[in-house]
Amino acid sequence: MKELGELNLPDDLRYAEDHEWVRLAGDKVVVGVSDYAQDRLGDITYVEIPQVGDAFKKGESCGTLESVKAVADLFIPLSGEILAVNDALAESPGLVNEDPYGEGWILEVKPLNAAELDELMDSDAYLLMLERLE
Amino acid sequence: MREFPGTTGLVFNEPLLWEKAKKGRCGMSLPRRDVDPAPLDDDLAGDAPDFPDLSEVDVVRHYTRLSQWNFAVDLGMYPLGSCTMKYNPKINEKLAAIPGFAGAHPLLPVEIAQGALRLMFELERFLTEITGLDAVSLQPAAGAQGELAGMLMIHAFHKSKGSHRTKIIVPDTAHGTNPASAALCGYVPVKVRSNDQGILSPEAVAAVTDEETAGIMITNPNTLGLFEENISQIARIVHEKGGLVYCDGANMNAVMGIVDAKKMGVDIQHLNLHKTFSTPHGAGGPGSGPVCVTEQLARFLPVPRIVQRNGQYAFSEEYPESIGKLHAFYGNFGVMIKAYSYILTMGPQLKRVSELAVLNANYVKEKLKSVLHLPHDRPCMHECVFSDRFQKDHKITTLDMVKRLMDYGFHPPTIYFPLVVEGAIMIEPTETESKEDLDLFIDAFKAVAKEAEQAPELLRQAPGRCKVKRLDETSAARHPCLSG
Numbered sequence: 001m002k003e004l005g006e007l008n009l010p011d012d013l014r015y016a017e018d019h020e021w022v023r024l025a026g027d028k029v030v031v032g033v034s035d036y037a038q039d040r041l042g043d044i045t046y047v048e049i050p051q052v053g054d055a056f057k058k059g060e061s062c063g064t065l066e067s068v069k070a071v072a073d074l075f076i077p078l079s080g081e082i083l084a085v086n087d088a089l090a091e092s093p094g095l096v097n098e099d100p101y102g103e104g105w106i107l108e109v110k111p112l113n114a115a116e117l118d119e120l121m122d123s124d125a126y127l128l129m130l131e132r133l134e
Numbered sequence: 135m136r137e138f139p140g141t142t143g144l145v146f147n148e149p150l151l152w153e154k155a156k157k158g159r160c161g162m163s164l165p166r167r168d169v170d171p172a173p174l175d176d177d178l179a180g181d182a183p184d185f186p187d188l189s190e191v192d193v194v195r196h197y198t199r200l201s202q203w204n205f206a207v208d209l210g211m212y213p214l215g216s217c218t219m220k221y222n223p224k225i226n227e228k229l230a231a232i233p234g235f236a237g238a239h240p241l242l243p244v245e246i247a248q249g250a251l252r253l254m255f256e257l258e259r260f261l262t263e264i265t266g267l268d269a270v271s272l273q274p275a276a277g278a279q280g281e282l283a284g285m286l287m288i289h290a291f292h293k294s295k296g297s298h299r300t301k302i303i304v305p306d307t308a309h310g311t312n313p314a315s316a317a318l319c320g321y322v323p324v325k326v327r328s329n330d331q332g333i334l335s336p337e338a339v340a341a342v343t344d345e346e347t348a349g350i351m352i353t354n355p356n357t358l359g360l361f362e363e364n365i366s367q368i369a370r371i372v373h374e375k376g377g378l379v380y381c382d383g384a385n386m387n388a389v390m391g392i393v394d395a396k397k398m399g400v401d402i403q404h405l406n407l408h409k410t411f412s413t414p415h416g417a418g419g420p421g422s423g424p425v426c427v428t429e430q431l432a433r434f435l436p437v438p439r440i441v442q443r444n445g446q447y448a449f450s451e452e453y454p455e456s457i458g459k460l461h462a463f464y465g466n467f468g469v470m471i472k473a474y475s476y477i478l479t480m481g482p483q484l485k486r487v488s489e490l491a492v493l494n495a496n497y498v499k500e501k502l503k504s505v506l507h508l509p510h511d512r513p514c515m516h517e518c519v520f521s522d523r524f525q526k527d528h529k530i531t532t533l534d535m536v537k538r539l540m541d542y543g544f545h546p547p548t549i550y551f552p553l554v555v556e557g558a559i560m561i562e563p564t565e566t567e568s569k570e571d572l573d574l575f576i577d578a579f580k581a582v583a584k585e586a587e588q589a590p591e592l593l594r595q596a597p598g599r600c601k602v603k604r605l606d607e608t609s610a611a612r613h614p615c616l617s618g
Contacts, residue, residue, distance in 0.1 A: 001529065045611035068607040069533075069550055093612065 001039055004130055008035045010101055014120035016077035017129065018059075021101065022120055028083055029117070031076070031107040033065065035100050036130055041067040044096045047089040049074075049106060055081045058116055063106070065096065074106065078116045084108040136570065138578055139210055140543025145601050148199040155186030161193055184617075203601045205545050211567055211575055213498075215517045215548035215560025216309070216357060218387045218409035219416065220491075225479060226412060226472035235471055240463040244448050251447035254464065255440045257474045261426055264477075264484065265383070265403055266394035269432035271439065272424045273465040277384050280404025280423030281315035281351070284380045286457040287402060287427065287434040288349045289319060291378060294434075294455060299348035299377070305334050306554050307356035309382050321348060328554065332358040332510040336367040343371055349378035349401075355385045357552035358510055359495060359517035359560070369399020378402065378431075386410040387564065388492055388516035391485030395426070402427050411473035422469035436460045490565035491516040494572060498563055501576045505583035509555050517562035521555050530586040530593055532557040537604060538585065538596035542578035 013021040019037035023030045038044065046066040056062045056076040063074040086105050089095060096104040111117065121129065188196075205212070212219035230236065238250055258270040274280040285302070292299050302316035304323045313323035324342050329335045333356065343350075350372050354362040362368070369379045381395055381403040387410045395403045407422040408415035415421055427435060437456040438449035449464070480487060492515055499508065499518035507523035522532040536546035536559070548560040563572055585592050595604060 001526070001531070043608035043611075045608060066611075068611060070553070094608075 002035070004036075004127065004134060007039070007127070007130075008101070009123040009127055011123050013101070014077075014117060014122065015126035016075065016120055018073075018075040018077070020075060020077045022077050022117065023101075024117065025108075027110070029078060029080075029109050029111055030105050031078075031109055032100055032105045033074070033096060034126070037065075037072075038097045038100045038104070041065060041072055042069045043067055044093045047074075047093045047096065047106065049085045049089065050082050052082050052084060055079075055112075066093075076107075076109065077120060078109060079112040080109040081112070082107055083110050136574055138542045138574065140541050140599055142599055146199055146202070148196060148203075151186045151188060151193075151196055152184075154192050154196065155188055157187055159187040159189045159192070161188055161190040210543060210545065211563070211571055212545040213547045213561045213563050213567075213575065214545065215359070215519070215562040216384065216551070217416070217548065218384075218406070218516075218562060218564060219545075220387070220409075220412055220564040221566040222412045222414050222472070223476065223479065226475045229475040230468050230471040235467075238467075240467075244446075248447055250467065251440055251449075253474055254467075254470060255442060255447055257470055257477070258424075258440065260474070260477050261405060261424055264386075264390055265400075265405070265426045266396040267400070267403060267426040268396070268429040269435060270424050270426045271435040271460075272422065272470055273436045273460045274404065274423040274425055275461050275466055276408070276421030277309075277382070277404055277406045277423040278311040278315060279460060280406075280425045281311055281380070281382065282318060283425045283436060283457065283460055284351075284402040284404060285315050285319035285321065287425075287431055288378050288380065289321075290434040290455060290457050291431060292348055297376070300346045301344075302348055303339065303342055303350040303372070303377075305352060305356065307332070307334075307358055307360075307552055308351055308353045309357060309384055310551075312351040312353065312382060316351060328356070328358070331512070332356070332360045332554075333362050334364060334368060336364050336371055339368045340371050343375050343377065345375060347372065347375055347377040349380055351380045351382060353382040353385060354398075355388050355515035355517075357385075357560075358519050358554070359385075359388075359514040359562075360510060360512070361388075361515055365398045365400075373399065383426075384409060385516060388488055390488040391482070392488055396428060401431060407469050407473040412476045413469045413472040420466040420469050422466045422473065424465075438464065440464070487565050488516070491563075494563040494565060494567060495561070497569075497572060498561055498576060501573075502561075502579055505580050506559065516564070517560055519552065519555050520559040520561070522557035522559065525583070525586045528586050528590045530590050532559050534590075534593040534596065535559070535579075535582050535586060538582045538593045539578060540597040541599045542581065544575055544578055 019034045044067045048064040050062045058079040061073040062076040302321040304313045307328045316323045378401040381400040383403045383405045404425045433455045441450045506520035
């Protein structure tokens with residue numbers, strides 16, 4: 001397991017309390033889980049993702065991540081509709097471990113309310129939260 | 135000091151049955167065919183199953199060898215938390231093997247199955263005595279089916295009152311099957327968090343209880359091994375809103391003869407005969423999860439029910455409000471015989487069983503808390519929960535420690551459960567371990583904790599003495615090989 005100082009928490013992302021990250025890309029957002037989440041879960045063996053077109057309210061469980069250690073819910077960090085899902089994760093769930101901010105992305109969401117983005121943390125605030133958590 | 139049970143020795147390899155097979159070998163002789171051949175419908179024909187050709191001795195040696203690699207409660211301490219892996223006395227097996235029981239066909243007419251019916255009838259009475267509740271069905275095949283029976287009865291109860299409720303409250307320290315059972319019955323499980331003491335506070339329950347609440351499912355003692363001290367108050371809160379209280383009795387081993395479920399406000403409780411009442415389980419073996427209820431819910435119990443009329447025992451289906459049948463015939467009868475045998479063998483000593491189970495867990499807790507982090511440092515019930523926080527500095531996890539424990543000859547405890555404790559190590563020694571064996575287990579765990587500081591790599595590579603070394607769980611999960 002990584003020390004908090006060893007975590008990769010890019011500055012250009014926003015983070016949710018449940019360890020999802022959000023990247024703004026035009027009028028849509030890309031969602032994945034943070035380096036902290038993948039590290040603490042351990043090797044991920046299965047990712048259950050929603051269907052394109054499904055809609056969720058912020059904080060709702062929209063899928064699960066299964067690792068050798070645990071099964072964790074994936075909570076959607078913004079209300080909205082699923083535009084795309086990362087199909088590669090079905091064959092290669094380990095992408096979430098290897099490249100959580102790149103190849104290991106999980107969802108693309110069309111946000112219902114852009115103001116919700118401002119409620120998410122920047123990397124400094126997220127790290128502070130992790131320090132309190134540990 | 136006594137030697138640890140784990141040591142090295144000659145361990146035999148054993149190939150897969152398919153690798154041992156040789157075309158044409160056979161382990162049996164089929165009787166001569168005495169009917170004319172008949173053509174098989176094309177829809178039923180196809181490739182034969184891929185069975186290996188083996189002689190009898192091939193098969194016997196294969197499975198005997200596999201059993202030698204195995205670990206069992208007959209071989210040593212098996213401190214698997216929340217599973218109550220106590221020793222199963224052999225008298226249970228002897229009684230279950232009595233030809234009149236073992237050979238009884240479930241379709242025997244009741245007139246010539248009176249002994250079997252009487253045993254079940256009396257076992258039901260014993261379980262009412264042990265729980266304090268009024269009526270029992272022995273049908274559920276395991277704890278989770280007992281839970282489902284309970285949820286169906288809660289639904290039937292509300293329906294009989296003309297109401298339809300949607301929610302079941304489930305604490306975060308409940309067994310994992312609890313929310314699943316509620317959801318399977320169509321309820322929305324509502325999670326309520328335990329407090330900083332590791333138990334439920336009445337305020338937290340009151341905050342989520344309303345007229346939509348069908349009931350609460352509460353595991354007591356909970357999965358932290360702590361007694362829900364506020365149970366009576368919590369039951370009152372739920373009852374005032376018209377809900378029912380379901381108690382998951384999987385942890386009954388801590389409280390037999392000590393608590394009265396009905397007096398605590400419990401309406402329904404299942405018991406795990408295969409845990410508390412010493413019948414073999416694990417590896418998918420048969421279970422039995424009788425469900426016990428108060429008088430007002432008895433009419434909803436599964437049918438058939440066993441009744442006594444004029445000194446004769448019979449099955450009765452005359453319960454129009456029953457939730458129906460849950461299991462073929464009347465549940466797992468063999469398990470019931472063993473539990474009946476255990477209860478009669480122990481008699482009033484069942485209370486002593488619980489006292490010793492609690493004493494043993496507290497002994498382990500006190501002895502190990504200097505080397506393992508104890509999140510809730512207070513008296514526990516029949517199990518205690520540690521975490522790997524002290525070992526984090528050495529980058530050693532719970533998994534590493536318990537793998538190493540195997541080298542010392544002990545079955546690992548339950549790990550990473552309950553989820554409310556990160557890196558949980560859940561130890562349930564049960565009442566059947568002697569002080570000498572507990573001390574040996576404690577010394578082994580202390581030795582592992584010391585190695586975590588001084589030789590952490592040893593733990594990461596563990597187990598080193600087992601037939602199979604550290605498994606690649608990731609590959610096994612990502613690319614499972616499901617054929618022979």
